[in-house]
Amino acid sequence: MNIEQLKKNVYSELAGCKGRASLFMEIEGKIIEFNSQEVYQSASLIKIPILYEALRQIEAGIISPDEHVIIRDSDKIGDTGVLQAIHGVKSYAIKDLLTLMVIVSDNSATNLIIDLLRMESINKTIRSLLMKNTILQRKMLDFQSIKSGMDNFTTAADIVTCLKKGVTGTALTKASRDTFLSILNQQQFREKLPAYMNEEYIIAGNKTGELPGLEHDCAIVTFGQNRTFIAVLIDNLTDPEIGKSAIRQIGKHINDFIRGNSTR
Template identity: 45%
Template sequence: MLEDLKGRAGLAIEIDNDCFYFNYEEVFPSASVIKVPILMEALRQAESGSININESVQIRHRVGGSGVLQALSDQVVVTVKDLMTLMITVSDNTATNMMIDLLGMDAINTSIESMGMQKTVLQRKMMDFAAIERGINNLTSPADIITSLKVLDQGDFLTEESRKLALEIMHAQQFHDKLSAMIDPEAIFVAGKTGSLPQVENDCAVFKWGNKTAYVAVLMDQLEDSYSGRQVISKVGKYIYDSLIA
Protein backbone atom coordinates (compact mmCIF):
# COMPACT_ATOMS: atom_id res chain seq x y z
CA MET A 1 0.00 0.00 0.00
CA LEU A 2 2.80 2.41 0.88
CA GLU A 3 4.88 1.40 -2.12
CA ASP A 4 1.96 2.16 -4.43
CA LEU A 5 1.49 5.64 -3.00
CA LYS A 6 2.14 8.47 -5.47
CA GLY A 7 4.55 10.25 -3.19
CA ARG A 8 7.10 9.46 -0.49
CA ALA A 9 6.13 7.76 2.75
CA GLY A 10 7.74 6.74 6.01
CA LEU A 11 6.15 4.61 8.70
CA ALA A 12 7.07 3.33 12.14
CA ILE A 13 4.86 1.09 14.29
CA GLU A 14 5.80 -0.44 17.63
CA ILE A 15 3.36 -2.68 19.49
CA ASP A 16 5.03 -4.19 22.55
CA ASN A 17 7.92 -6.19 21.02
CA ASP A 18 6.52 -6.17 17.49
CA CYS A 19 7.84 -3.53 15.10
CA PHE A 20 7.19 -2.53 11.52
CA TYR A 21 9.34 0.05 9.78
CA PHE A 22 9.17 1.55 6.29
CA ASN A 23 11.63 4.33 5.42
CA TYR A 24 11.45 5.11 9.11
CA GLU A 25 14.75 6.95 9.41
CA GLU A 26 14.18 9.18 6.39
CA VAL A 27 13.65 12.89 7.03
CA PHE A 28 10.32 14.55 6.19
CA PRO A 29 8.75 17.98 6.69
CA SER A 30 7.23 17.71 10.15
CA ALA A 31 4.20 19.97 9.60
CA SER A 32 2.20 20.10 12.83
CA VAL A 33 3.51 16.89 14.40
CA ILE A 34 6.41 19.12 15.60
CA LYS A 35 3.87 20.44 18.10
CA VAL A 36 4.22 17.24 20.17
CA PRO A 37 7.80 17.99 21.33
CA ILE A 38 6.78 21.65 21.80
CA LEU A 39 4.06 20.45 24.17
CA MET A 40 6.57 18.28 26.00
CA GLU A 41 9.02 21.16 26.43
CA ALA A 42 6.19 23.34 27.75
CA LEU A 43 5.39 20.74 30.40
CA ARG A 44 9.08 20.36 31.25
CA GLN A 45 9.43 24.11 31.77
CA ALA A 46 6.26 24.14 33.86
CA GLU A 47 7.77 21.44 36.09
CA SER A 48 10.96 23.46 36.52
CA GLY A 49 9.04 26.64 37.31
CA SER A 50 10.26 28.47 34.20
CA ILE A 51 6.67 29.04 33.07
CA ASN A 52 3.29 29.03 34.78
CA ILE A 53 0.69 27.25 32.69
CA ASN A 54 -2.10 29.03 34.60
CA GLU A 55 -0.78 32.47 33.70
CA SER A 56 -3.13 34.58 31.56
CA VAL A 57 -1.88 35.95 28.25
CA GLN A 58 -3.36 38.10 25.50
CA ILE A 59 -3.54 36.88 21.93
CA ARG A 60 -0.87 38.43 19.72
CA HIS A 61 0.81 37.96 16.36
CA ARG A 62 -2.11 36.16 14.76
CA VAL A 63 -1.38 33.90 11.80
CA GLY A 64 -3.62 31.96 9.43
CA GLY A 65 -4.08 28.28 8.79
CA SER A 66 -5.68 26.02 11.36
CA GLY A 67 -6.90 27.22 14.72
CA VAL A 68 -9.42 29.59 16.29
CA LEU A 69 -7.38 32.33 17.98
CA GLN A 70 -6.95 34.21 14.71
CA ALA A 71 -10.74 34.78 14.62
CA LEU A 72 -11.21 35.92 18.22
CA SER A 73 -11.36 39.50 19.47
CA ASP A 74 -8.53 41.44 21.10
CA GLN A 75 -10.42 41.31 24.40
CA VAL A 76 -10.04 37.54 24.74
CA VAL A 77 -7.55 36.39 27.39
CA VAL A 78 -6.35 32.79 27.59
CA THR A 79 -3.97 30.85 29.82
CA VAL A 80 -0.72 29.22 28.79
CA LYS A 81 -2.43 25.87 29.32
CA ASP A 82 -5.14 27.01 26.90
CA LEU A 83 -2.44 27.78 24.32
CA MET A 84 -0.95 24.30 24.80
CA THR A 85 -4.37 22.69 24.43
CA LEU A 86 -5.34 24.70 21.34
CA MET A 87 -1.94 23.99 19.78
CA ILE A 88 -2.69 20.26 19.89
CA THR A 89 -6.46 19.82 19.74
CA VAL A 90 -7.19 22.19 16.85
CA SER A 91 -3.57 22.63 15.75
CA ASP A 92 -3.83 26.37 16.38
CA ASN A 93 -0.90 28.07 14.65
CA THR A 94 -1.21 31.35 16.56
CA ALA A 95 -1.13 29.44 19.85
CA THR A 96 1.89 27.46 18.64
CA ASN A 97 3.85 30.56 17.69
CA MET A 98 3.05 32.13 21.05
CA MET A 99 4.34 28.97 22.76
CA ILE A 100 7.55 29.05 20.68
CA ASP A 101 8.09 32.68 21.79
CA LEU A 102 7.42 31.77 25.41
CA LEU A 103 9.59 28.64 25.54
CA GLY A 104 12.35 29.70 23.16
CA MET A 105 13.22 27.87 19.96
CA ASP A 106 16.69 26.96 21.25
CA ALA A 107 15.23 25.42 24.42
CA ILE A 108 12.78 23.37 22.37
CA ASN A 109 15.57 22.06 20.13
CA THR A 110 17.75 21.28 23.13
CA SER A 111 14.99 19.12 24.61
CA ILE A 112 14.34 17.48 21.23
CA GLU A 113 17.98 16.42 21.20
CA SER A 114 17.96 15.31 24.84
CA MET A 115 14.97 13.05 24.14
CA GLY A 116 17.02 11.23 21.53
CA MET A 117 15.30 12.65 18.46
CA GLN A 118 18.28 12.68 16.11
CA LYS A 119 16.77 14.09 12.92
CA THR A 120 14.18 16.50 14.29
CA VAL A 121 14.63 20.27 14.31
CA LEU A 122 12.39 23.29 14.80
CA GLN A 123 13.70 26.04 12.53
CA ARG A 124 10.70 28.25 11.79
CA LYS A 125 7.36 29.31 13.20
CA MET A 126 4.04 28.12 11.84
CA MET A 127 2.80 29.57 8.54
CA ASP A 128 6.21 31.03 7.69
CA PHE A 129 6.11 30.04 4.03
CA ALA A 130 8.82 32.58 3.19
CA ALA A 131 11.21 30.55 5.35
CA ILE A 132 10.18 27.36 3.57
CA GLU A 133 10.94 29.00 0.22
CA ARG A 134 14.42 29.80 1.56
CA GLY A 135 14.89 26.12 2.45
CA ILE A 136 14.26 26.62 6.18
CA ASN A 137 11.77 24.04 7.41
CA ASN A 138 10.81 21.97 10.45
CA LEU A 139 11.96 18.39 9.97
CA THR A 140 11.56 14.99 11.59
CA SER A 141 11.52 11.26 10.90
CA PRO A 142 9.08 8.45 11.76
CA ALA A 143 11.72 7.00 14.10
CA ASP A 144 12.02 10.30 15.96
CA ILE A 145 8.28 10.72 16.32
CA ILE A 146 8.02 7.21 17.78
CA THR A 147 10.77 8.18 20.21
CA SER A 148 8.84 11.25 21.32
CA LEU A 149 5.62 9.27 21.79
CA LYS A 150 7.39 6.66 23.92
CA VAL A 151 9.10 9.33 26.02
CA LEU A 152 5.75 11.08 26.45
CA ASP A 153 3.99 7.89 27.48
CA GLN A 154 6.56 6.11 29.60
CA GLY A 155 9.85 7.97 29.86
CA ASP A 156 11.35 9.97 32.71
CA PHE A 157 11.67 13.20 30.72
CA LEU A 158 8.39 14.30 32.35
CA THR A 159 6.70 13.43 35.61
CA GLU A 160 3.81 10.99 35.59
CA GLU A 161 1.40 13.89 36.16
CA SER A 162 2.73 15.80 33.14
CA ARG A 163 2.69 12.70 30.96
CA LYS A 164 -0.94 12.10 31.91
CA LEU A 165 -1.84 15.71 31.03
CA ALA A 166 -0.06 15.45 27.67
CA LEU A 167 -1.97 12.28 26.77
CA GLU A 168 -5.26 13.87 27.85
CA ILE A 169 -4.62 16.89 25.63
CA MET A 170 -3.67 14.71 22.67
CA HIS A 171 -6.69 12.47 23.30
CA ALA A 172 -8.88 15.57 22.78
CA GLN A 173 -7.55 15.91 19.21
CA GLN A 174 -10.32 17.30 16.98
CA PHE A 175 -9.05 16.08 13.60
CA HIS A 176 -10.05 12.49 12.85
CA ASP A 177 -9.47 12.13 9.12
CA LYS A 178 -6.30 10.03 9.32
CA LEU A 179 -5.19 7.37 11.85
CA SER A 180 -8.44 7.50 13.82
CA ALA A 181 -10.80 7.87 10.84
CA MET A 182 -11.84 4.21 10.60
CA ILE A 183 -11.85 3.13 14.23
CA ASP A 184 -14.39 3.12 17.06
CA PRO A 185 -13.35 5.96 19.40
CA GLU A 186 -15.38 4.45 22.23
CA ALA A 187 -13.55 1.12 22.04
CA ILE A 188 -9.94 2.26 22.18
CA PHE A 189 -7.89 5.14 23.61
CA VAL A 190 -6.08 7.23 21.01
CA ALA A 191 -3.86 10.24 21.74
CA GLY A 192 -2.50 11.77 18.56
CA LYS A 193 -1.40 14.75 16.52
CA THR A 194 -1.93 15.29 12.83
CA GLY A 195 -0.10 17.58 10.43
CA SER A 196 -0.58 18.86 6.89
CA LEU A 197 1.15 21.11 4.39
CA PRO A 198 0.87 21.30 0.62
CA GLN A 199 1.78 17.77 -0.62
CA VAL A 200 2.40 16.70 3.01
CA GLU A 201 0.19 14.51 5.22
CA ASN A 202 1.41 13.34 8.64
CA ASP A 203 -0.09 11.70 11.69
CA CYS A 204 1.15 10.10 14.88
CA ALA A 205 -0.60 8.53 17.84
CA VAL A 206 -0.47 6.39 20.95
CA PHE A 207 -3.11 3.62 20.83
CA LYS A 208 -4.09 1.88 24.08
CA TRP A 209 -6.40 -1.11 24.46
CA GLY A 210 -6.33 -3.19 27.61
CA ASN A 211 -2.69 -3.85 28.45
CA LYS A 212 -1.57 -3.31 24.85
CA THR A 213 0.03 -0.09 23.59
CA ALA A 214 0.91 0.88 20.03
CA TYR A 215 3.09 3.80 18.95
CA VAL A 216 2.53 4.92 15.37
CA ALA A 217 4.04 7.57 13.10
CA VAL A 218 3.21 8.04 9.41
CA LEU A 219 4.87 10.81 7.41
CA MET A 220 4.25 11.60 3.73
CA ASP A 221 5.45 14.24 1.31
CA GLN A 222 5.70 14.85 -2.45
CA LEU A 223 2.10 13.67 -2.69
CA GLU A 224 0.30 14.01 -6.00
CA ASP A 225 -3.01 13.65 -4.17
CA SER A 226 -3.33 14.54 -0.49
CA TYR A 227 -6.70 12.81 -0.21
CA SER A 228 -5.14 9.49 -1.26
CA GLY A 229 -2.43 10.02 1.35
CA ARG A 230 -5.03 10.54 4.07
CA GLN A 231 -6.84 7.39 2.92
CA VAL A 232 -3.67 5.32 3.27
CA ILE A 233 -3.04 6.70 6.75
CA SER A 234 -6.64 5.86 7.69
CA LYS A 235 -6.12 2.26 6.58
CA VAL A 236 -2.92 2.06 8.66
CA GLY A 237 -4.95 3.16 11.69
CA LYS A 238 -7.59 0.53 10.99
CA TYR A 239 -4.96 -2.21 10.69
CA ILE A 240 -3.52 -1.22 14.07
CA TYR A 241 -6.97 -1.06 15.65
CA ASP A 242 -7.85 -4.53 14.33
CA SER A 243 -4.53 -5.91 15.55
CA LEU A 244 -4.98 -4.55 19.08
CA ILE A 245 -8.54 -5.69 19.63
CA ALA A 246 -8.13 -9.10 17.93
Protein backbone atom coordinates (compact mmCIF):
# COMPACT_ATOMS: atom_id res chain seq x y z
CA MET A 1 0.00 0.00 0.00
CA ASN A 2 1.36 3.45 -0.88
CA ILE A 3 0.60 6.72 0.90
CA GLU A 4 -2.08 7.69 -1.64
CA GLN A 5 -3.93 4.44 -1.05
CA LEU A 6 -3.71 4.96 2.71
CA LYS A 7 -5.11 8.47 2.26
CA LYS A 8 -7.93 7.14 0.10
CA ASN A 9 -8.80 4.47 2.66
CA VAL A 10 -8.79 6.92 5.55
CA TYR A 11 -10.91 9.44 3.64
CA SER A 12 -13.41 6.72 2.81
CA GLU A 13 -13.82 5.79 6.48
CA LEU A 14 -14.29 9.40 7.57
CA ALA A 15 -16.58 10.43 4.71
CA GLY A 16 -18.79 7.40 5.38
CA CYS A 17 -19.00 8.02 9.12
CA LYS A 18 -22.43 9.16 10.32
CA GLY A 19 -20.99 11.96 12.40
CA ARG A 20 -18.82 15.07 12.04
CA ALA A 21 -15.33 13.62 11.58
CA SER A 22 -11.83 15.07 11.47
CA LEU A 23 -8.29 13.73 11.31
CA PHE A 24 -4.69 14.87 11.26
CA MET A 25 -1.91 12.37 10.65
CA GLU A 26 1.80 12.65 10.02
CA ILE A 27 3.24 9.43 8.63
CA GLU A 28 6.60 8.92 6.90
CA GLY A 29 6.99 12.69 6.67
CA LYS A 30 3.67 13.07 4.82
CA ILE A 31 0.58 14.84 6.13
CA ILE A 32 -2.95 13.47 5.76
CA GLU A 33 -5.71 15.86 6.83
CA PHE A 34 -9.49 15.72 6.94
CA ASN A 35 -11.24 18.76 8.45
CA SER A 36 -8.25 18.96 10.80
CA GLN A 37 -8.89 22.56 11.92
CA GLU A 38 -12.52 21.95 12.94
CA VAL A 39 -13.04 22.69 16.63
CA TYR A 40 -14.49 20.01 18.92
CA GLN A 41 -15.17 19.50 22.59
CA SER A 42 -11.86 18.03 23.66
CA ALA A 43 -13.20 15.54 26.20
CA SER A 44 -10.21 13.71 27.72
CA LEU A 45 -7.81 14.66 24.90
CA ILE A 46 -7.21 17.84 26.92
CA LYS A 47 -5.18 15.63 29.27
CA ILE A 48 -2.39 15.51 26.66
CA PRO A 49 -1.37 19.20 27.06
CA ILE A 50 -1.97 18.89 30.82
CA LEU A 51 0.62 16.08 30.89
CA TYR A 52 3.01 18.21 28.85
CA GLU A 53 2.65 21.16 31.23
CA ALA A 54 3.20 18.92 34.26
CA LEU A 55 6.48 17.66 32.82
CA ARG A 56 7.50 21.24 32.05
CA GLN A 57 6.81 22.31 35.64
CA ILE A 58 8.72 19.31 36.97
CA GLU A 59 11.73 20.34 34.88
CA ALA A 60 11.42 23.92 36.10
CA GLY A 61 11.44 22.75 39.71
CA ILE A 62 7.95 24.14 40.36
CA ILE A 63 6.65 20.71 41.38
CA SER A 64 8.33 17.43 42.21
CA PRO A 65 7.21 14.10 40.73
CA ASP A 66 7.64 12.48 44.14
CA GLU A 67 5.65 15.11 46.02
CA HIS A 68 2.49 13.63 47.52
CA VAL A 69 -0.92 15.23 47.05
CA ILE A 70 -3.54 14.72 49.76
CA ILE A 71 -6.67 12.95 48.48
CA ARG A 72 -9.91 13.95 50.22
CA ASP A 73 -13.25 12.26 49.71
CA SER A 74 -14.50 15.49 48.13
CA ASP A 75 -11.78 15.15 45.46
CA LYS A 76 -13.24 11.87 44.21
CA ILE A 77 -15.62 12.37 41.31
CA GLY A 78 -17.50 10.23 38.84
CA ASP A 79 -17.75 6.47 38.69
CA THR A 80 -14.69 5.64 36.61
CA GLY A 81 -10.96 5.65 37.22
CA VAL A 82 -9.06 4.46 40.26
CA LEU A 83 -9.14 7.16 42.93
CA GLN A 84 -12.91 7.13 43.40
CA ALA A 85 -12.82 3.37 44.05
CA ILE A 86 -9.96 3.26 46.54
CA HIS A 87 -10.49 3.79 50.25
CA GLY A 88 -7.96 4.40 52.96
CA VAL A 89 -5.25 5.90 50.70
CA LYS A 90 -4.61 9.45 51.87
CA SER A 91 -2.16 10.66 49.23
CA TYR A 92 -0.58 9.90 45.87
CA ALA A 93 2.70 11.04 44.32
CA ILE A 94 2.30 13.50 41.46
CA LYS A 95 3.95 11.07 39.04
CA ASP A 96 1.29 8.48 39.92
CA LEU A 97 -1.55 10.98 39.47
CA LEU A 98 -0.19 11.84 36.01
CA THR A 99 -0.07 8.17 35.08
CA LEU A 100 -3.63 7.57 36.30
CA MET A 101 -4.81 10.70 34.46
CA VAL A 102 -3.70 9.21 31.15
CA ILE A 103 -3.73 5.43 31.28
CA VAL A 104 -7.18 5.03 32.89
CA SER A 105 -8.34 8.63 32.23
CA ASP A 106 -8.88 9.17 35.96
CA ASN A 107 -10.90 12.39 36.27
CA SER A 108 -10.30 12.80 40.00
CA ALA A 109 -6.54 12.66 39.40
CA THR A 110 -6.90 15.11 36.51
CA ASN A 111 -8.70 17.70 38.62
CA LEU A 112 -6.06 17.46 41.34
CA ILE A 113 -3.37 18.02 38.71
CA ILE A 114 -5.24 21.00 37.23
CA ASP A 115 -5.38 22.60 40.70
CA LEU A 116 -1.69 21.91 41.21
CA LEU A 117 -0.52 23.27 37.85
CA ARG A 118 -3.09 26.09 37.67
CA MET A 119 -5.40 26.43 34.72
CA GLU A 120 -3.83 29.69 33.53
CA SER A 121 -0.39 28.06 33.36
CA ILE A 122 -1.75 25.14 31.36
CA ASN A 123 -3.37 27.52 28.89
CA LYS A 124 -0.20 29.60 28.64
CA THR A 125 1.74 26.49 27.63
CA ILE A 126 -1.02 25.49 25.19
CA ARG A 127 -0.55 28.86 23.50
CA SER A 128 3.25 28.50 23.51
CA LEU A 129 2.86 25.16 21.70
CA LEU A 130 0.85 26.99 18.99
CA MET A 131 -2.22 24.89 19.68
CA LYS A 132 -4.30 27.69 18.20
CA ASN A 133 -7.78 26.28 18.83
CA THR A 134 -7.25 24.53 22.16
CA ILE A 135 -8.33 25.85 25.55
CA LEU A 136 -8.92 24.45 29.04
CA GLN A 137 -11.84 26.25 30.71
CA ARG A 138 -13.27 23.69 33.12
CA LYS A 139 -12.35 20.71 35.26
CA MET A 140 -13.42 17.18 34.42
CA LEU A 141 -17.11 16.34 34.84
CA ASP A 142 -18.02 19.97 35.51
CA PHE A 143 -21.30 19.75 33.64
CA GLN A 144 -22.55 23.07 35.01
CA SER A 145 -19.69 24.85 33.23
CA ILE A 146 -20.50 22.97 30.03
CA LYS A 147 -24.11 24.17 30.23
CA SER A 148 -22.89 27.75 30.62
CA GLY A 149 -20.61 27.44 27.58
CA MET A 150 -17.33 27.12 29.49
CA ASP A 151 -16.04 23.94 27.88
CA ASN A 152 -12.68 22.56 26.78
CA PHE A 153 -11.97 22.60 23.05
CA THR A 154 -9.35 21.37 20.59
CA THR A 155 -8.71 20.22 17.02
CA ALA A 156 -7.10 17.16 15.46
CA ALA A 157 -4.22 19.31 14.21
CA ASP A 158 -3.61 20.80 17.66
CA ILE A 159 -3.54 17.41 19.36
CA VAL A 160 -0.95 16.09 16.91
CA THR A 161 1.10 19.25 17.53
CA CYS A 162 1.16 18.45 21.25
CA LEU A 163 1.93 14.76 20.72
CA LYS A 164 4.82 15.64 18.45
CA LYS A 165 6.22 18.33 20.76
CA GLY A 166 5.90 15.89 23.66
CA VAL A 167 8.35 13.41 22.13
CA THR A 168 10.43 15.40 19.63
CA GLY A 169 10.37 19.03 20.80
CA THR A 170 13.37 20.71 22.37
CA ALA A 171 11.46 22.49 25.15
CA LEU A 172 11.45 19.29 27.22
CA THR A 173 14.53 17.25 28.10
CA LYS A 174 14.97 13.76 26.70
CA ALA A 175 14.07 12.30 30.09
CA SER A 176 10.75 14.16 30.08
CA ARG A 177 10.06 13.23 26.46
CA ASP A 178 10.69 9.59 27.34
CA THR A 179 8.29 9.90 30.28
CA PHE A 180 5.63 11.48 28.05
CA LEU A 181 5.81 8.56 25.62
CA SER A 182 6.12 5.91 28.34
CA ILE A 183 2.89 7.05 30.01
CA LEU A 184 0.99 7.00 26.70
CA ASN A 185 2.36 3.54 25.92
CA GLN A 186 0.84 2.23 29.17
CA GLN A 187 -2.68 3.18 28.06
CA GLN A 188 -5.33 0.69 29.20
CA PHE A 189 -8.15 1.80 26.87
CA ARG A 190 -7.16 0.26 23.55
CA GLU A 191 -10.48 -0.37 21.84
CA LYS A 192 -10.11 2.38 19.23
CA LEU A 193 -6.93 3.17 17.23
CA PRO A 194 -4.82 0.27 18.61
CA ALA A 195 -7.63 -2.32 18.39
CA TYR A 196 -6.51 -3.91 15.10
CA MET A 197 -2.82 -3.09 15.34
CA ASN A 198 -0.32 -5.93 15.60
CA GLU A 199 1.46 -4.87 18.76
CA GLU A 200 4.14 -7.51 18.35
CA TYR A 201 5.62 -5.07 15.83
CA ILE A 202 3.83 -1.79 16.42
CA ILE A 203 3.60 0.19 19.68
CA ALA A 204 0.62 2.52 19.91
CA GLY A 205 0.62 4.98 22.81
CA ASN A 206 -2.86 6.48 22.74
CA LYS A 207 -5.34 8.64 24.65
CA THR A 208 -9.07 8.37 24.12
CA GLY A 209 -11.87 10.84 24.77
CA GLU A 210 -15.59 10.32 25.13
CA LEU A 211 -18.67 12.41 25.79
CA PRO A 212 -22.28 11.77 24.78
CA GLY A 213 -22.30 11.69 20.96
CA LEU A 214 -18.51 12.07 20.78
CA GLU A 215 -15.64 9.61 20.25
CA HIS A 216 -11.98 10.68 19.97
CA ASP A 217 -8.61 8.97 19.96
CA CYS A 218 -5.05 10.10 19.37
CA ALA A 219 -1.82 8.16 19.29
CA ILE A 220 1.91 8.04 18.77
CA VAL A 221 2.48 4.89 16.72
CA THR A 222 6.05 3.59 16.89
CA PHE A 223 7.48 1.07 14.44
CA GLY A 224 11.22 0.54 14.69
CA GLN A 225 12.78 3.98 14.46
CA ASN A 226 9.72 5.52 12.81
CA ARG A 227 6.79 7.32 14.40
CA THR A 228 3.33 8.18 13.16
CA PHE A 229 1.28 10.87 14.92
CA ILE A 230 -2.49 10.76 14.59
CA ALA A 231 -5.65 12.27 16.05
CA VAL A 232 -9.21 11.38 15.05
CA LEU A 233 -12.11 13.43 16.44
CA ILE A 234 -15.76 12.57 15.77
CA ASP A 235 -18.97 14.07 17.19
CA ASN A 236 -22.67 14.37 16.30
CA LEU A 237 -22.95 10.60 16.72
CA THR A 238 -26.28 8.91 17.37
CA ASP A 239 -24.49 5.69 18.33
CA PRO A 240 -21.01 5.68 19.90
CA GLU A 241 -20.16 2.40 18.17
CA ILE A 242 -20.29 4.18 14.80
CA GLY A 243 -17.45 6.47 15.87
CA LYS A 244 -15.46 3.72 17.57
CA SER A 245 -15.73 1.50 14.49
CA ALA A 246 -14.50 4.26 12.17
CA ILE A 247 -11.52 4.96 14.44
CA ARG A 248 -10.69 1.25 14.71
CA GLN A 249 -10.73 0.91 10.93
CA ILE A 250 -8.39 3.89 10.55
CA GLY A 251 -6.03 2.19 13.00
CA LYS A 252 -6.22 -0.97 10.88
CA HIS A 253 -5.37 0.97 7.70
CA ILE A 254 -2.32 2.43 9.45
CA ASN A 255 -1.32 -1.04 10.63
CA ASP A 256 -1.67 -2.45 7.11
CA PHE A 257 0.34 0.42 5.62
CA ILE A 258 3.19 0.02 8.12
CA ARG A 259 3.32 -3.77 7.91
CA GLY A 260 3.02 -3.78 4.12
CA ASN A 261 5.83 -1.30 3.70
CA SER A 262 8.07 -3.16 6.16
CA THR A 263 8.04 -6.27 3.94
CA ARG A 264 9.01 -4.49 0.74
